[in-house]
Amino acid sequence: MKKTLLAVCLFALALGAAQAQKITGAGATFPYPIYSKWFSEYSAAHPGVEVNYQSIGSGGGITQVTKGLVDFGASDMPMTDQALSASPIKLVHIPTVLGAVVPIFNVPGVDSMKFSPDVLADIYLGKIQNWNDARIAKDNAGAKLPDQKIIVVHRAEGSGTSFIWTDYLSKVSKDWANGPSKGTAPGWPTGVGGKGNEGVAGLVRQLPGAIGYVELIYALQNKINFGEVKNASGKWLKASIEGVTAAAATAKIPNDYRVSITNAPGDASYPISSFTYLLIPTKSTDPAKAKVLHDMLSWIIKSGEGEVTNLSYAPLPDALAQKVLQTVYALQ
Numbered sequence: 001m002k003k004t005l006l007a008v009c010l011f012a013l014a015l016g017a018a019q020a021q022k023i024t025g026a027g028a029t030f031p032y033p034i035y036s037k038w039f040s041e042y043s044a045a046h047p048g049v050e051v052n053y054q055s056i057g058s059g060g061g062i063t064q065v066t067k068g069l070v071d072f073g074a075s076d077m078p079m080t081d082q083a084l085s086a087s088p089i090k091l092v093h094i095p096t097v098l099g100a101v102v103p104i105f106n107v108p109g110v111d112s113m114k115f116s117p118d119v120l121a122d123i124y125l126g127k128i129q130n131w132n133d134a135r136i137a138k139d140n141a142g143a144k145l146p147d148q149k150i151i152v153v154h155r156a157e158g159s160g161t162s163f164i165w166t167d168y169l170s171k172v173s174k175d176w177a178n179g180p181s182k183g184t185a186p187g188w189p190t191g192v193g194g195k196g197n198e199g200v201a202g203l204v205r206q207l208p209g210a211i212g213y214v215e216l217i218y219a220l221q222n223k224i225n226f227g228e229v230k231n232a233s234g235k236w237l238k239a240s241i242e243g244v245t246a247a248a249a250t251a252k253i254p255n256d257y258r259v260s261i262t263n264a265p266g267d268a269s270y271p272i273s274s275f276t277y278l279l280i281p282t283k284s285t286d287p288a289k290a291k292v293l294h295d296m297l298s299w300i301i302k303s304g305e306g307e308v309t310n311l312s313y314a315p316l317p318d319a320l321a322q323k324v325l326q327t328v329y330a331l332q
Helices: 002-017 033-044 058-066 080-085 117-124 134-139 160-172 172-178 196-206 216-221 240-251 287-302 304-311 318-330
Strands: 023-029 047-055 072-075 091-106 151-155 193-196 210-215 228-230 274-282
Touching: 023 058, 023 287, 033 091, 033 216, 033 274, 033 287, 033 304, 058 072, 058 080, 058 160, 058 274, 072 080, 091 160, 091 196, 091 216, 091 240, 091 304, 091 318, 117 134, 117 151, 117 160, 117 172, 117 228, 117 274, 134 193, 134 216, 151 160, 151 196, 151 240, 160 172, 193 196, 196 216, 210 216, 240 274, 287 304
Parallel strands: 023 047, 023 072, 151 193, 151 210
Antiparallel strands: 072 274, 091 210, 091 274
């Protein structure tokens, strides 16, 4: 009897070891709070599956997945045609959630702030250098703006959040479009760098006079003031799930899902909104691992989307979610 029980236990352990899968990913910090929740929940519900995600920035995620160093990447910036063609590993973009990038600020004595698009661009170009500048004062009548130098904070590494921010600035400012332009790591005209959304939030919170940009959840979690932004219709909006959803509703989504929704039209559209993506190999040399990864993606679309609003992200619209699910099912 003891030998039989031992044999059964050994078989069960061997079976568990055979089924165990470690999935690795790396990339965007923008969606890290929801990804951390999802991956933890999926692993807990699937014994033997471990999902390890490193929040290193979109640029790092793209590099690691194209080199085959991780099983999936994550980016807020859609890869370019050139980058996709050059990658030895063929990838598909899987949109997961939508989020907002917000201008955060630390101005002594000021709790609320409005930012015109051209003002944001010129602050980051270094043309507006003081908080009591006449153009800031014009948008913030009645505010007691201090005679204090603006400390510009940006990302220190290649970042999808930076791409969203600079994609927006390029649409609203010719000087930005013709100068630094859009990208994950543009040549910043001024400012100091923080690593990750966490680093930017930390610097702004620590430095009186600072301004930065982070995904909405980082502003809320760190209790940092963030401003209203004038949208394409001339309406002042503070970032919200509803504003992000309205921006997405205006977009025509291509079959490969690569699309920009910054500065979207419509009174209700928050102007600095974006999809974020998982970058998934279209084929895998490890069928068992691929099966687990594809199952996890299906779980995210069918179950995980219901949790995103608790962390101030916007879920995929239902029709888009169904389309994405079919893309996942088609993966090998």
